[in-house]
Amino acid sequence: MNGTAAAWDADRRRYDAIIVGAGWSGSLIAERLGAKGWQVLVLEAGNGGDETWEGHLDAVRTFHSAVAKVPNSPYRRNTAAPSPDVLDLAPVRDPEPGKPEFTANGYLVQQGALPYGTDYLRALGGTGMHWLGAVPRMHADDFGTDTDYGYGRDWPIGAEDLQRHYAEAERAMGVAGDADEQRKLGVVTDPDYVYPMHGIPQSHIDDYCQKRVGGHEIHDEVAGETYTINITGLPQARNSTPDPRYAGGAGYRPKGAVGLANYGERCVGNASCVPICPVQARSTPLRIQAGFSGSVTVATRSVVTRVLRGRGAYVRGVEYRTYGDPATPVSRSYTAEADVVVLAAHAIENARLLLFSELANGSDQVGRNLMDHPTMVAWGLTAEADGNIGPFRGPGHTSGWEEFRFGDARGTRAPFRIEIGNWGWGWANGAPMSNVATALGVGGDAAGEVRDKGIFGPELRRFLGSTIGRQLQLQCAVEQAADPENRVTIDPRKHRDAMGNPRPVIAYDLDEHTRKGVYAAYLVAGRIFAEMGAQNRTDFRPVGGLPPLGHFVYPTDDSVDGEVHLAYHGAGHGAGTHVMGADRSTSVVDSHQRTHDHPNLYAVGCGSMPSIGTSNPTVTMAALALRSAERIHQDLAELHGAVLPRPRTQKTEVPA
Amino acid sequence: MTGISEQEFVRTCVRLTGFTEYDLYGTGMAGLFLGTARDQVGEDRFAVFWAALKKALDDPQGLKTLTPTHLEAARALTYLWYTGAWPRLAPAAHAELRRQQANTEFMAAPAAYTEGLVWRTFHGHPAGAKAPGFGTWAAKPPDVPATGEAQEEQAEEPAGAYRVGMEEPVALDEVPHDLLPAFRASRDIAPSEVPTARAPEADGAAQQQKEVRA
Amino acid sequence: MITATELHAQGFKPPRTIEELRKYLQAAIEVEHLTIPVYMTGMYTIRPDTNRLAYYAIRSVVLEEMLHLTLAANLLNAVGGKPNVAHPEFVAEYPAKLPFSSDELPLIGLRHFSPKALDTFLTIERPRSLVPPEEGEGWTSIGQFYAAIADGLRALVEEKGEAAVFTGDPARQVGPEDFYNSGGEAFPIAGLKSALTAIEVISEQGEGADDSIWDSDDKFFGEERQLAHYFRFNEIRTGRSYGRHDTPRTPPSGPLLDVTWDDAYKIHGDSKVADYKEYEETSRVYEEAVAFNQCYATLLSYLDSAFDGWPRLMCLAVPTMLELGDRAERLYRNPHPDPALAKKGVCASATFELGVRHFDAAREQVEQNIEAVDRTPGAPIDLSAATMQKREQFA
Known part of the structure; x- marks a missing residue:
């Protein structure tokens, strides 16, 4: 890469393409266009720094020092380009019936019935800096749920249209997986395909689960169906042993850390993929950026404020502001022009920009259909006689139960994927630290008095060894269908950030189909625990009048109270907001993620997804980006006549 | 440092934590933790607490004999060894200690986190440090000490010295x-x-x- | 160190026969290994959260020494030899004499992070160009030793033809599929060209390329060049970084580095396990120092298998190496079991003593785990049937 440019160097210059955002989508498209020789400007709102090893080590230390080890914890707060943080949300004690049970005190203004619990990161590399690296492809059934099951929105393209791009994305990101298993699931269709690297080894916990309940029947009461469960390995963008069969025997060389040579070429089991992989074996967009050609310029601390209208339906470029000190939003405004503008700034940021620029909204769908994978986290203690199962080791999850994703049950309740967690009760309870606190009895009781119960010494050590060593957490990621009322809006008169840009205003809720999926997952997880002889400890009831975030009461027929307390976490899978479709009156972008209203304006990322399916969305987003990159290259080639620019190999130095 | 040597500190903390002297020194955190605890409890009050703690550890009734505030301080110190963080105290204990600091949990240092003992109770490693190597998560972890084994080793200790508010040992x-x-x-x-x-x-x-x- | 010591005693000359060449390469493996305990001691005696730049600089050198060790093993395998790293004579007793160098040099000891330790590091890595010309026929530097191997190799290839020299089974070569995360690329050696490249990498990462302060990673690995080992250490020793235009003979002229010598656990580097045994009743250091040596023997046993036809067995060596680091840190942080020394602030240390009994004791577990993993080249790595050691004891 060229290093990052001083933003004013780009002022009033003209580029072939301007890309807003240096996360996965923006980086992949910039890399492809750069390789074709196009002049590309990438504007990143947040800070750089992690592309150097020193900067990366600093982020690791910041993470070590954090009490709340949340996804954004390695990255410093940035007032000029704020990011939503899961720490922004707080529950309300003894909430009034019918009123929201939470408050939001961060970047996102939340006005919905339920909290949108998903964060993202505005920094070089984007949210790709703290993702888990789970890259299962979407299933063919995920693309047509409206037609097939009567809920959600259909895609204008299908899984088959994406296969080639999936494979390309898996090479670019560096994916380890077992293609045979994925073929069996039906998500990989090429009979000869192998992933670049052998699958990441499955954990001992996976093995334990398979030994205990593999091949067992689990009844899903809500769907009225019984499933025979077996674990399936998870494809991951994480360095593993290269598969010599890859690419017809050409093999694959893992790409390691950015900023330190010959490092991060394998996962070493740090067990902290989210928020940060200390060796950088988990892929990040910085790897793609390291391969940028000399015709790509990256400018950090460059906040795009508006997309500028050009002649007719065309846009001509962007207006952006730069700042020096992330703590003080003193900024200057610049413009840059290009033949094509690509918004790749995250679903919510793309919507915010389109709304403020008053563009691409002929369908009135911009900002609507905001989605996520509401995740019901169930936790249990495995049987004492089975001993230590080895939690808090390896990547976040290495296998899942896929059975509840498919089939006609989708018509009855939202489908879900069950991740078998490798990190104990970390997500649910703050384990293992909270186990130490509650076993000791530190922190006081509800009245603030010193607790009268607790253990120390050898008893404490033995108790923790046993109760942490047996922690099993199941993360059930439920598909949430597009709902136009779940939306991002802006209200520039009332809600602006420190730089003066409008803050996203969120309205969010779960519809009945999704809630039913959460409930079904809750029951299924309980049955799995019971089947394996584990004690189910899942309990979402308010404690001391404090309802957990994402809490809702679900009416049931069979329980004593006629209701059950449920709760969900945000999965970090922000999607919707500029959904794709064939019909310009009901969708924002076409299947190439080009806005229907503006021939040279693209909005890319998970925002384009009409449905989020039952897979972690990043690899689908990357496949879509690569598909768009081909289209954009064609656009530019057509625009410039038959004369294509020659690829430039020499890098141009831009002073940082 | 308030007349408490690192050696005395570590030896007393062996009994609070259930880890050996070797393990505690092995964290490299003894000095930092003594300083942190003293700062958080307050220099004078820490000296009083320390004397009470040593007395309680020598009493057949063990830690039950501590005042609630001293009990909370003993818990906080143990929490520090296990996690690297000083916890939030019960507000009542915080008030009685008349602490000047905010009553919020904080990490004593970046390395304090990675040296926390809690991970070693189940043969783990801190998330984000001391990585064990590619593929090791597939192997069966060593078992944690069985109930019998642990009790045998503490046979010399008076029964229940490490329990507060409970008559019987915890059933796992x-x-x-x-x-x-x-x-x-x-x-x-x-x-x-x-x-x-x-x-x-x-x-x-x-x-x-x-x-x-x- | 037995082979290296023997060759050193014979005085300077390039290897003349294939047999001699193999001997030289076994000595090269021994010499590369000799440095690792020395650097590990310097690195792991740094107190947590301090001297970060120094820590990472030493660490980068340790990783590169691991690469050199592996490349030397590849060289030996390439010429039909058999590396032997799992026997007591492979390991030097510290303080050790640095072979292939002037007999005037001080002994190489295990020292905690300190100016003296850095002086030792500088002694080991001193570039040929900084070595004063010496009278007589003796060895003067490790760089000279590698130059002699290169000369001998070229002469042998000229005399017998490449195919007659490089007779090793290519399946014995350790490549990037199995060696990773470590200071450069382990590449297979198949002939004179790759052999000379390997020798060049080893010499230039150490002493610098073409009489400069820089190594040649830019040339070989398409990476950014780094300071050669000698100069990386000199930055720590002088507390100042090199500037872009500095040369081997000028002191570093760049900005100051933050080095705090007091933030280190002080040790007696010549402590032996036998010294700790006296205090077995009062301190667990003895037991842990033995366990460390045991773990070290296990590591060498895995490496031996990996260098002896099963490169995939590096998958067992790497986790053992990481365990060894954890064990080392814990030792240095403990007071010396002798109360008189402890009172003076002396800490325990890893002794790196290896006897037959250590290898014997490691054998059962090593053999079991080797059987438990699939070592077929190209196959996925699966440690699910391997046995993990229990590391802690109960209070």
């Missing part, structure tokens, strides 16, 4: 809910602020579980 196959954390209501709740789990109710998942097991 029927773990009491009030020694386990509840669902964390939000991510901004520090681990030491997570309340204990509620008693299970007889319906819902618990009942379903019983049915399936029967």
Whole structure:
């Protein structure tokens, strides 16, 4: 890469393409266009720094020092380009019936019935800096749920249209997986395909689960169906042993850390993929950026404020502001022009920009259909006689139960994927630290008095060894269908950030189909625990009048109270907001993620997804980006006549 | 340092933590933790606490004999060894100690986190440090000490010296809910602020579980 | 160190026969290994959260020494030899004499992070160009030793033809599929060209390329060049970084580095396990120092298998190496079991003593785990049937 440019160097210059955002989508498209020789400007709102090893080590230390080890914890707060943080949300004690049970005190203004619990990161590399690296492809059934099951929105393209791009994305990101298993699931269709690297080894916990309940029947009461469960390995963008069969025997060389040579070429089991992989074996967009050609310029601390209208339906470029000190939003405004503008700034940021620029909204769908994978986290203690199962080791999850994703049950309740967690009760309870606190009895009781119960010494050590060593957490990621009322809006008169840009205003809720999926997952997880002889400890009831975030009461027929307390976490899978479709009156972008209203304006990322399916969305987003990159290259080639620019190999130095 | 040597500090903490002197020195944190605890409790009060703690550890009734505030300080110190963080104290203890500091959990140092003892109780490693190597997570972990083994080793100690508010040792196959954390209501709740789990109710998942097991 | 010591005693000359060449390469493996305990001691005696730049600089050198060790093993395998790293004579007793160098040089000891330790590091890595010309026929530097191997190799290839020299089974070569995360690329050696490249990498990462302060990673690995080992250490020793235009003979002229010598656990580097045994009743250091040596023997046993036809067995060596680091840190942080020394602030240390009994004791577990993993080249790595050691004891 060229290093990052001083933003004013780009002022009033003209580029072939301007890309807003240096996360996965923006980086992949910039890399492809750069390789074709196009002049590309990438504007990143947040800070750089992690592309150097020193900067990366600093982020690791910041993470070590954090009490709340949340996804954004390695990255410093940035007032000029704020990011939503899961720490922004707080529950309300003894909430009034019918009123929201939470408050939001961060970047996102939340006005919905339920909290949108998903964060993202505005920094070089984007949210790709703290993702888990789970890259299962979407299933063919995920693309047509409206037609097939009567809920959600259909895609204008299908899984088959994406296969080639999936494979390309898996090479670019560096994916380890077992293609045979994925073929069996039906998500990989090429009979000869192998992933670049052998699958990441499955954990001992996976093995334990398979030994205990593999091949067992689990009844899903809500769907009225019984499933025979077996674990399936998870494809991951994480360095593993290269598969010599890859690419017809050409093999694959893992790409390691950015900023330190010959490092991060394998996962070493740090067990902290989210928020940060200390060796950088988990892929990040910085790897793609390291391969940028000399015709790509990256400018950090460059906040795009508006997309500028050009002649007719065309846009001509962007207006952006730069700042020096992330703590003080003193900024200057610049413009840059290009033949094509690509918004790749995250679903919510793309919507915010389109709304403020008053563009691409002929369908009135911009900002609507905001989605996520509401995740019901169930936790249990495995049987004492089975001993230590080895939690808090390896990547976040290495296998899942896929059975509840498919089939006609989708018509009855939202489908879900069950991740078998490798990190104990970390997500649910703050384990293992909270186990130490509650076993000791530190922190006081509800009245603030010193607790009268607790253990120390050898008893404490033995108790923790046993109760942490047996922690099993199941993360059930439920598909949430597009709902136009779940939306991002802006209200520039009332809600602006420190730089003066409008803050996203969120309205969010779960519809009945999704809630039913959460409930079904809750029951299924309980049955799995019971089947394996584990004690189910899942309990979402308010404690001391404090309802957990994402809490809702679900009416049931069979329980004593006629209701059950449920709760969900945000999965970090922000999607919707500029959904794709064939019909310009009901969708924002076409299947190439080009806005229907503006021939040279693209909005890319998970925002384009009409449905989020039952897979972690990043690899689908990357496949879509690569598909768009081909289209954009064609656009530019057509625009410039038959004369294509020659690829430039020499890098141009831009002073940082 | 208030007349407490590092050696004396470590030897006393062996009994609080259940880890050996070698393990405690092995963290490299003894000096930092002594300093942190002294700063947090207050220099004079720490000296009083320390004397009370040593006396309690020599008493057959053990830590039960501490005042509630000293009990909370002993817990905080143990929490520091286990996690690298100084916890939030029970507000009543915080008030009685007349602490000047905010009563919030904080990490003593970046390396304090990676040297926490809690990970070693189950043969783990801190998340984000001391990585064990590619593919090691597939291997069966060593078993944690069985109940018998641990009790044998503490046979010299008077029964119940390490328990407060409980007559019998904790049954590991029927773990009491009030020694386990509840669902964390939000991510901004520090681990030491997570309340204990509620008693299970007889319906819902618990009942379903019983049915399936029967 | 037995082979290296023997060759050193014979005085300077390039290897003349294939047999001699193999001997030289076994000595090269021994010499590369000799440095690792020395650097590990310097690195792991740094107190947590301090001297970060120094820590990472030493660490980068340790990783590169691991690469050199592996490349030397590849060289030996390429010429039909058999590396032997799992026997007591492979390991030097510290303080050790640095072979292939002037007999005037001080002994190489295990020292905690300190100016003296850095002086030792500088002695080991001193570039040929900084070595004063010496009278007589003796060895003067490790760089000279590698130059002699290169000369001998070229002459042998000229005399017998490449195919007659490089007779090793290519399946014995350790490549990037199995060696990773470590200071450069382990590449297979198949002939004179790759052999000379390997020798060049080893010499230039150490002493610098073409009489400069820089190594040649830019040339070989397409990476950014780094300071050669000698100069990386000199930055720490002088507390100042090199500037872009500095040369081997000028002191570093760049900005100051933050080095705090007091933030280190002080040790008696010549402590032996036998010294700790006296205090077995009062301190666990003895037991842990033995366990460390045991773990070290296990590591060498895995490496031996990996270098002896099963490169995939590096998958067992790497986790053992990481365990060894954890064990080392814990030792240095403990007071010396002798109360008189402890009172003076002396800490325990890893002794790196290896006897037959250590290898014997490691054998059962090593053999079991080797059987438990699939070592077929190209196959996925699966440690699910391997046995993990229990590391802690109960209070």
